[in-house]
Amino acid sequence: MAYDAFLLLSFGGPEGPDDVLPFLRNVTRGRGIPEERLAEVAEHYRHFGGVSPINQQCRDLLAAVRADFAAHGVGLPAYWGNRNWTPMLADTLAQMRDDGVTSALGFATSAYGGYSSCRQYWEDIAQARAKVGARAPAVTKLRQFHDHPGFVAPHADAVRSALATLDPGRRASTRIVFTAHSIPASMAATAGPDGGRYEAQLHETAALVHAAAAADLPWDLVWQSRSGPPQVPWLEPDVNDHLTALAAKGVTDVVVSPIGFVSDHLEVIWDLDNEARDTAEGLGLGYARAATPGTDPRFVTMIRELVEERIAALPRRRLGTLPVWDQCAADCCPTPQRRGAK
Known part of the structure; x- marks a missing residue:
């Protein structure tokens, strides 16, 4: 065509x-x-x-x-x-x-x-x-x-750059937290020809970015930017709840990487640079937010x-x-x- x-x-x-x-x-x-x-x-x-x-x-x-x-x-x-x-x-x-x-x-x-x-x-x-x-x-x-090298590599470099801003003396208790926009659980269950593709692709991207960053740190995929009535189940955990749980387990520092996004639009800036950062500071966590690809x-x-x-x-x-x-x-x-x- x-x-x-x-x-x-x-x-x-x-x-x-x-x-x-x-x-x-x-x-x-x-x-x-x-x-x-x-x-x-x-x-x-x-x-x-x-x-x-x-x-x-x-x-x-x-x-x-x-x-x-x-x-x-x-x-x-x-x-x-x-x-x-x-x-x-x-x-x-x-x-x-x-x-x-x-x-x-x-x-x-x-x-x-x-x-x-x-x-x-x-x-x-x-x-x-x-x-x-x-x-x-x-x-x-x-x-x-989601798995194209031109999408994965900028995210991986951003993770490395963010990690370099944290205290290297606490590297052993540092964790990488990947985030994406939460969606209703019922929507996630039908997201693809065989169901669940949204979550599966995000997990694959997180694994690819983690491997490319060569960070050798544990990582998690969590969710942000939830909306809608509280009685409707959405994908969890929320990034703020997850940071609280990590701090309780002895994690001292986090790199938060918004792999669900291609640029630093308002949900990234508000949810991660304001709310999640405030949560981390309140918990005493070292916090670094990795950039998105933008115009890389x-x-x-x-x-x-x-x-x-x-x-x-x-x-x-x-x-x-x-x-x-x-x-x-x-x-x-x-x-x-x-x-x-x-």
Whole structure:
């Protein structure tokens, strides 16, 4: 199949105080989240002037991808569309249509399988194309990349750099804690063609990053950024609860590595650089937070390689063994509404 554009697909975020609540309503539409909970989350954004870092991070990544494409002869114009805030995906597709684009490759800023991290992007694409109507470009999402060297290596280097800031005299009682966004347990159970793929891929990434970092320290995978009613089970333990448990076991220092994320957006900064750091300080734990890939050249190269897999049928570069897939099966990662109806 011939492709004539590249599309960066991301979550979106507010870019000023007046954007915060409308953005949060977009994110939670149809989920029955009470307004008081939205107001509570809004305070996290207002702590940073109402501006989420994610949009600027996307601008930076888009610029890096364009430069990399130009340097390596990939002749695809690059666009950017968001799920929940400007530039909205439907508006971007309309611009692409007006520019004569007919078929694009889409790169979602999420490495893993699962409803929110993968399938929902397919739904967003379908809804945006329906809104644009006639001549809306087709969009084919690139595969998941949780085990690509260009994703694993920057995380591994970041773990090593964070570890170097801690007291080497307490190395024997230091632990690495990998984190990812928690999801409802029922959603996790259906996250892949054979169930449980979100958790399994994250465990594989954690093992790959740990091995590449050559840290020779014990590690755990835990969860952050939980939302929703407390009576609904989500993946646990929460990172703050886990830090408390580690301190009780005699751990003195931790490196926290957010392998569930590609950039330092607000959930990383708030949940790890504020809440988890405060928890660690209260427990007397030495604390170092590892960086995310962002615009690391290896990550940017990875994006081009994913494109070249499709346009030039190049072999997949992978470090793991778990399945990854391009097109979701019909029964893969069902929506929360469909799960509730069963």
